[in-house]
Amino acid sequence: MSRVAGGPETLELTDLPAPSLGAGQLLVRILACGINYPDVLIIEDKYQTKPPRPFIPGGEVSGVVEAVGDGVSGWQVGDRLMAVTGIGGLAERIVVAANVAFPLAADRDPNAAAGLLLTYATTIHALVDRGQVKAGETLLVLGAAGGVGLAAIEIGKALGARVVAAVSTAGKAEAATAAGADSTLVYSPGPFDKDATKALAGQFKDAVGKSGADVVYDPVGGDYCEPALRSLGWGGRYLVVGFPAGIPRLPLNLTLLKSCDVRGVFWGAFAARNPQANQAHVEQLMQWWREGKVNPKVGGTWPLEQGGDAIAWLASRQAIGKAVVTVSV
Known part of the structure; x- marks a missing residue:
């Protein structure tokens, strides 16, 4: 959790109540969280959006559906997914809008999937x-x-x-x-x-x-x-x-x-303005992944309690591939 602006060393590991599920949403048990350069900036208040503190960083996840909100179709408990969350990914559970989640096949590595979208x-x-x-x-x-x-x-x-x-x-x-x-x-x-x-x-x-x-x-x-x-x-x-x-x-x-x-x-902004085109792109990516034309490279993994170290590694500009924080299996 980020309570004050600063580097990865300012992040805290803490217990929070489970997130509440609303209409149109999915409650997700997080398997892995991909770390991206916006995570480096957002905790320092240098990103283009500044969420109110305290907040949990982590912009994309793979996970398993634990509950389905009212009005949601096409998803059921136990389904695996990928989603871009913006924030909140460095946690054990998260609530995401069903319309921003994408199915994750059983044969796909959740660590790699957390670094795909x-x-x-x-x-x-x-x-x-x-x-x-x-x-x-x-x-x-x-x-x-x-x-x-x-x-x-x-x-x-x-x-x-x-x-x-x-x-x-x-x-x-x-x-x-x-x-x-x-x-x-x-x-x-x-x-x-x-x-x-x-x-x-x-x-x-x-x-x-x-x-x-x-x-x-x-x-x-x-x-x-x-x-x-x-x-x-x-x-x-x-x-x-x-x-x-x-x-x-x-x-x-x-x-x-x-x-x-x-x-x-x-x-x-493109994904928000043209979700159909973005959906088609993700489907193409998943096809290329199955065909071996793209293979998301995980450069390093860290447990949740060392999520700040993953952000620091990316900030060092020494990273080869994606930094991924593993949460559960």
């Missing part, structure tokens, strides 16, 4: 709806060994793209290659001065080839943005996904010279 649903929306990636195009993925980065590699390959994975260490390059990247490059940690920025732009350009990248998937931001934008080809699409390295200042003259687009990716 936010990263993969964000990424399929980014690449299909916003990036309009086509077979044969070149996709440059920044931060390619994190949760969304690995998702971008796998979904990019499923869509037929050539994927260039940019990472910060050799170990992360190995993970990106294992996920299916066609090539990798290792960049230096920022911040960058003018010469280092120019050198990184050259590194990106060499990696994507003389025609430039068709799409850049950027969940990193900061000093990596401008060099990556410079690697875009004519008419390319730059996808803005996140800013763990900071919010960049973009020289808009580059967009004119390249006739390229900078496109924001806000999956949560």
Whole structure:
């Protein structure tokens, strides 16, 4: 539980009454909770939404239905599910709206499922709806060994793209290659001065080839943005996904010279505005998962009492794959 703004060390483990079930809701026994970068920000009051304290962090879960509220159809006690919760996932039980839950087959790993929706649903929306990636195009993925980065590699390959994975260490390059990247490059940690920025732009350009990248998937931001934008080809699409390295200042003259687009990716708003399209994306992801085209990588697991350590690991930017807190089996 987060009572005061601060880092993972400020979180408390405490007993609370069981949540009450309302109409249109499901009472869920949580199996696992996926940790995402918004969890790092929200406990520090740095996220775009600030829930009133005290609150329980944890934005996505896998679990088992324990009770079904009035007016709910299609769900029964014992069903397994996945859901994006926003907050509340680092707990033993949670109440979720039935219309935001998705079935989880018995043969799917609940730890991997807890790390599927936010990263993969964000990424399929980014690449299909916003990036309009086509077979044969070149996709440059920044931060390619994190949760969304690995998702971008796998979904990019499923869509037929050539994927260039940019990472910060050799170990992360190995993970990106294992996920299916066609090539990798290792960049230096920022911040960058003018010469280092120019050198990184050259590194990106060499990696994507003389025609430039068709799409850049950027969940990193900061000093990596401008060099990556410079690697875009004519008419390319730059996808803005996140800013763990900071919010960049973009020289808009580059967009004119390249006739390229900078496109924001806000999956949560998309899912709320167009639930049918989001449902279709999740169904596609589950099919790809069954076929082995996507395989959510769990980089580390922690018990509930060490949930703060999982958030700290993600905040360290050393993560390869998803951080998952296991709650029950």
